[in-house]
Amino acid sequence: MKKALITGLTGQDGSYLAELLIAKGYQVFGLVRRSSGGNLDRIGHLSDRIQILSGDLLDQTSLMDVITIAQPDEIYNLASQSYIPTSWTQPALTAEYTALGVSRLLEAIRRCQPDARFYQASSSEVFGAPDSAPQDERTAFRPRNPYGVAKAYAHWMTANYRTQYNLYACCGITYTHESPRRSAEFVFRKITRTAAQIKLGLATELKLGNLDARRDWCYAKDAVAAMWLMLQQDEPDDYIIASGETHSVRELVECAFNYVGLDWQQYVKVDSAFYRADEPVQLIGNIDKIQTKLHWQPEYSFRQLVELMLESDLQQLGQESIDPKIRLVSQLN
Numbered sequence: 001m002k003k004a005l006i007t008g009l010t011g012q013d014g015s016y017l018a019e020l021l022i023a024k025g026y027q028v029f030g031l032v033r034r035s036s037g038g039n040l041d042r043i044g045h046l047s048d049r050i051q052i053l054s055g056d057l058l059d060q061t062s063l064m065d066v067i068t069i070a071q072p073d074e075i076y077n078l079a080s081q082s083y084i085p086t087s088w089t090q091p092a093l094t095a096e097y098t099a100l101g102v103s104r105l106l107e108a109i110r111r112c113q114p115d116a117r118f119y120q121a122s123s124s125e126v127f128g129a130p131d132s133a134p135q136d137e138r139t140a141f142r143p144r145n146p147y148g149v150a151k152a153y154a155h156w157m158t159a160n161y162r163t164q165y166n167l168y169a170c171c172g173i174t175y176t177h178e179s180p181r182r183s184a185e186f187v188f189r190k191i192t193r194t195a196a197q198i199k200l201g202l203a204t205e206l207k208l209g210n211l212d213a214r215r216d217w218c219y220a221k222d223a224v225a226a227m228w229l230m231l232q233q234d235e236p237d238d239y240i241i242a243s244g245e246t247h248s249v250r251e252l253v254e255c256a257f258n259y260v261g262l263d264w265q266q267y268v269k270v271d272s273a274f275y276r277a278d279e280p281v282q283l284i285g286n287i288d289k290i291q292t293k294l295h296w297q298p299e300y301s302f303r304q305l306v307e308l309m310l311e312s313d314l315q316q317l318g319q320e321s322i323d324p325k326i327r328l329v330s331q332l333n
């Protein structure tokens with residue numbers, strides 16, 4: 001039985017990856033920081049099939065201890081401070097988690113389990129204001145916010161440990177990916193959840209920033225399938241993980257409100273407070289390499305993603321309005 005260690009287990013991707021690995025017969029360990037004791041909603045349904053180990057990316061000793069206990073064949077580092085606005089208000093903490101945390105983890109692997117295969121969650125935010133679109137694995141990094149800077153550091157440290165110490169270490173440069181388990185501060189979930197709330201009479205308007213902003217969105221379940229595939233190859237390598245197409249916030253709003261039978265123009269208010277000063281320019285992934293080498297491509301279309309999230313939001317909100325104590329049951333989608 002293969003063993004895998006996931007950091008960021010309690011997050012969106014960690015919970016889907018844990019499900020995937022359990023289904024593939026892995027013994028799954030999750031590194032969970034002490035402060036997240038009350039934040040296990042996304043993995044509650046897996047609690048009897050995962051071994052949770054206490055550790056923190058801020059603490060070198062805890063990382064070494066966790067790896068020594070788990071002795072994993074594969075390590076997926078999904079933990080980070082992942083919200084860009086917070087990276088502006090807490091830049092040093094973002095660097096501690098998202099940049100230096102990866103140095104600590106790589107050192108722990110090198111010292112305690114050098115044969116483990118390592119996946120680092122890199123991000124399209126490393127490209128920031130790219131010279132060209134679509135971006136591929138050779139596009140220059142020009143991050144434009146502290147989160148992107150921290151991810152760029154982590155990316156290059158991973159690549160350097162691969163060459164310097166011969167670790168099997170890979171970076172997946174993921175573009176935005178969504179699911180019913182996404183936090184509601186991210187725009188995709190904010191739109192589907194608020195459209196569902198308006199449909200159910202629980203809200204009256206949706207405030208958004210730039211409706212012309214475009215993103216390359218895919219489904220988190222598709223993204224974690226790519227992460228796993230990357231660690232099954234003969235040689236470690238870095239890959240873009242994306243849908244390869246962009247859609248505007250306006251298209252997303254139209255699609256979501258159409259699905260619930262409402263005219264979006266009656267409910268959506270543009271508010272400049274929600275504009276991003278560091279709006280990325282033409283972030284779209286070129287997925288030729290991962291399609292050709294790993295035969296991966298997203299299974300869910302943009303429209304299917306909007307619909308499955310709306311179905312989930314409608315179901316959740318319906319349950320919550322009957323009994324507010326019911327927690328996000330349909331997050332199990």
Ligand code: NAP
Nearest residue numbers: 008010011012013036056057078079080082121123176177
């Ligand atoms: P998420 O939902 O924000 O989850 C982040 C996870 O990191 C949580 O489990 C959190 O634990 C954990 N964490 C934060 N600080 C930690 C620390 N000091 N020690 C240990 N754990 C810590 O993120 P996600 O959406 O699943 O994304 C997974 C990874 O992909 C992240 O690295 C993110 O930056 C990257 N990424 C995501 C996207 C996307 O669209 N989702 C796109 C590009 C890259 P708590 O429960 O304790 O808070």
